[in-house]
Amino acid sequence: MTANRRDFIxxxxxxxxxxxxxxxxxxxxxxxxxxxxxxxxxxRICHQVRDGKTFSRPPVSAHHDVVIVGGGVSGLTAAYLxxxxxxxxxxxxxxxxxxxxxxxxxxxxxxxxxxxxxxxEPSFAFAQDIGLKPLIVDSWDGTIIQGEFLPDTWGxxxxxxxxxxxxxxxxxxxxxxxxxxxxxxxxxxxxxxxFSNFLxxxxxxxKQWWDTYGPSNWGATTEETAAAIGIFELxxxxxxxxxxxxxxxxxxxxxxxxxxxEIIEPHFSEHMxxxxxxxxxxxxxxxVLVTYMQGAELKTVAGKAVIMATPKFITRRIVEGLPxxxxxxxxxxxYIPYAVVNLIFDRPVFNKGYDTWCPGNRFTxxxxxxxxxxxxxxxxxxxxxxxxxxxxxxxxxxLLLTExxxxxVAGDVLRDFQKLFPGANVDPIEVHIYxxxxxxxxxxxxxxxxxxxxxxxxxxxxxxxxxxSEGPVSSTGSGITAAxxxxxxxxxxxxxxxxxxKTVALRG
Ligand SMILES: Cc1cc2nc3c(=O)[nH]c(=O)nc-3n(C[C@H](O)[C@H](O)[C@H](O)COP(=O)(O)OP(=O)(O)OC[C@H]3O[C@@H](n4cnc5c(N)ncnc54)[C@H](O)[C@@H]3O)c2cc1C
Numbered sequence: 256m257t258a259n260r261r262d263f264i265x266x267x268x269x270x271x272x273x274x275x276x277x278x279x280x281x282x283x284x285x286x287x288x289x290x291x292x293x294x295x296x297x298x299r300i301c302h303q304v305r306d307g308k309t310f311s312r313p314p315v316s317a318h319h320d321v322v323i324v325g326g327g328v329s330g331l332t333a334a335y336l337x338x339x340x341x342x343x344x345x346x347x348x349x350x351x352x353x354x355x356x357x358x359x360x361x362x363x364x365x366x367x368x369x370x371x372x373x374x375x376e377p378s379f380a381f382a383q384d385i386g387l388k389p390l391i392v393d394s395w396d397g398t399i400i401q402g403e404f405l406p407d408t409w410g411x412x413x414x415x416x417x418x419x420x421x422x423x424x425x426x427x428x429x430x431x432x433x434x435x436x437x438x439x440x441x442x443x444x445x446x447x448x449x450f451s452n453f454l455x456x457x458x459x460x461x462k463q464w465w466d467t468y469g470p471s472n473w474g475a476t477t478e479e480t481a482a483a484i485g486i487f488e489l490x491x492x493x494x495x496x497x498x499x500x501x502x503x504x505x506x507x508x509x510x511x512x513x514x515x516x517e518i519i520e521p522h523f524s525e526h527m528x529x530x531x532x533x534x535x536x537x538x539x540x541x542x543v544l545v546t547y548m549q550g551a552e553l554k555t556v557a558g559k560a561v562i563m564a565t566p567k568f569i570t571r572r573i574v575e576g577l578p579x580x581x582x583x584x585x586x587x588x589x590y591i592p593y594a595v596v597n598l599i600f601d602r603p604v605f606n607k608g609y610d611t612w613c614p615g616n617r618f619t620x621x622x623x624x625x626x627x628x629x630x631x632x633x634x635x636x637x638x639x640x641x642x643x644x645x646x647x648x649x650x651x652x653x654l655l656l657t658e659x660x661x662x663x664v665a666g667d668v669l670r671d672f673q674k675l676f677p678g679a680n681v682d683p684i685e686v687h688i689y690x691x692x693x694x695x696x697x698x699x700x701x702x703x704x705x706x707x708x709x710x711x712x713x714x715x716x717x718x719x720x721x722x723x724s725e726g727p728v729s730s731t732g733s734g735i736t737a738a739x740x741x742x743x744x745x746x747x748x749x750x751x752x753x754x755x756x757k758t759v760a761l762r763g
Contacts, residue, residue, distance in 0.1 A: 438483055
């Protein structure tokens with residue numbers, strides 16, 4: 256497509272910092288000194304938190320049982336479980352959902368983050384508990400190789416790929432080798448070494464495939480991924496007894512956060528504050544004092560307990576009195592920048608599979624937004640929305656900081672997408688970009704076994720939720736698990752009982 260044609264397509268950038276500092280503090284921190292071209296009241300707050308400014312802390316204006324910081328799936332789940340209590344939920348964005356957030360284009364839902372769950376995950380049962388009926392995906396992932404769509408990459412696709420015979424055979428040998436590994440028995444060792452150790456003797460095409468799949472799913476290339484994760488994944492998608500037990504809704508798992516908010520907000524609107532950026536969490540003897548900024552106003556509230564459902568790179572900046580070892584563990588969790596680019600077509604462009612991998616392009620894979628309802632009686636596809644997942648390398652983070660940079664990334668995505676379908680020659684009517692600075696933690700060697708258990712240890716009255724407490728990969732399900740644990744811990748503390756699971760607060 257020529258630059259001229261692209262000029263007529265409408266690009267919409269969301270996650271802009273004018274909307275209330277959605278680009279997180281650490282992203283801004285990296286730009287310190289380079290004076291990024293961004294403005295706004297909320298940005299000023301973020302800069303100040305980053306710079307370690309101590310905000311004046313107004314006197315306590317309200318008391319609550321539990322203050323929950325962060326309104327992603329983890330914080331929302333905590334609020335849902337604490338409906339019988341006097342809770343206060345604080346979220347810095349103007350909407351709920353965090354990384355599990357869906358948007359709509361003229362009634363067609365599309366994802367900006369979390370896409371699907373597996374039936375074995377806690378999110379499956381939880382979704383049903385809140386009244387959502389999970390819809391089955393039932394479509395093993397395909398790959399576009401040399402312009403050809405190859406369905407079921409690691410199943411029947413292995414015999415049909417357009418690679419030379421030697422490469423095809425290597426894919427099959429790699430699969431056999433990986434399927435033979437006893438992950439549970441060797442889990443300690445396999446969580447400590449990189450997945451790339453298992454790829455050394457294989458052609459580059461296999462590594463390239465996993466260097467596409469890993470960053471999209473768990474934020475890490477083969478060198479950065481704990482081997483257990485890559486091995487387990489290949490066993491799941493290609494093992495003898497494999498079954499595609501993935502479920503979702505149009506627009507992905509944002510359907511879950513939307514539903515939780517719809518359930519609790521009508522009854523607890525006073526207890527759920529959007530646009531409320533927490534700047535300090537300070538434990539004292541009886542309470543924890545939480546200071547947040549909403550609009551131009553700073554407020555301090557007291558909670559008998561606090562649940563931090565924010566990612567750890569933020570948590571460690573605002574919680575006072577974290578043990579040094581715990582703070583150091585939190586610092587060891589790395590996060591990648593990520594853009595999700597939705598291409599909105601007003602005619603069918605691709606409806607062959609749910610999630611399709613595209614090695615060698617600016618984006619890693621794309622998902623058909625309405626896949627799970629396409630065959631429902633009476634459904635007529637109005638827009639073919641294709642959600643292009645575009646994880647970035649850490650050094651590319653600055654690209655997302657300006658609207659022009661984000662548009663540039665989306666332009667590259669569109670160019671590469673259209674190269675894959677030269678015959679189609681169709682332009683989208685709109686391109687929507689959702690940018691995030693640090694949404695997905697990297698599932699690196701040692702993270703799950705050594706770092707996360709230390710990072711999630713409860714303090715006296717501050718309890719740690721968020722998916723990055725749990726692992727082994729960032730998921731909506733583990734955000735829910737973390738919330739359940741933190742709620743139990745908070746309830747025990749309020750009741751004056753010992754903490755469950757004999758979790759011991761770290762000192763020193
Ligand atoms: C592109 C992408 C695709 C993904 N795909 C999948 C998938 O297919 N399946 C799956 O299960 N998972 C997937 N994930 C992971 C999943 O989205 C996350 O694990 C999950 O949404 C995390 O939820 P959370 O509540 O733990 O954290 P978050 O979503 O990070 O929520 C934290 C919240 O805290 C808020 N916050 C931060 N700082 C402050 C502050 N100072 N004051 C107040 N509020 C604050 C943030 O704005 C945010 O809303 C994907 C993630 C991404 C980015």
